[in-house]
Ligand SMILES: [Zn+2]
């Protein structure tokens with residue numbers, strides 16, 4: 001009912017829940033569902049499975065569900081950019097600085113606000129820890145991304161470890177299913193981070209342009 005009010009009357013979660021409780025004072029919502037509705041609000045009352053909010057939520061649910069991490073649903077992983085060359089033209093491709101292997105696309109980056117005060121430590125209260133909104137990310141020295149297919153062997157059966165380039169083994173970053181703190185102070189759970197100084201950005205358009213010139 002709260003979700004319905006949010007969507008049809010374009011209300012915030014708080015307002016919709018308040019309205020519901022005015023009519024039905026005994027109405028109670030569990031914390032998990034309250035969290036889902038707040039994410040729903042952040043996504044503009046649409047369930048967008050491509051949004052960073054949705055991806056981060058799905059990762060958090062998997063972390064709760066698979067404490068042993070013996071197997072991971074395949075849909076959790078972004079397709080390895082070396083396998084499929086699809087992707088929109090505006091997308092930026094990130095490559096290993098050392099060997100140039102393609103590692104991930106800009107659509108895999110899970111944005112977050114720079115951490116501050118209580119929000120930065122929200123994970124300790126097991127509260128929603130992400131509010132990806134556009135803003136300055138100058139303080140962040142890492143990209144926090146969704147897992148990509150080439151990471152799978154490293155992620156299974158362990159809670160944390162290093163992320164190495166699948167081609168040259170250069171250290172790219174680290175992962176932690178319990179979460180990790182970005183250099184800006186923000187906690188991300190779970191965390192798959194790639195240090196910005198280990199990868200280079202490549203615009204898909206530039207790659208196409210250089211190929212055209214050779215012909
Ligand atoms: Zn950050």
Ligand SMILES: [Zn+2]
Nearest residue numbers: 096099165168
């Ligand atoms: Zn490499």
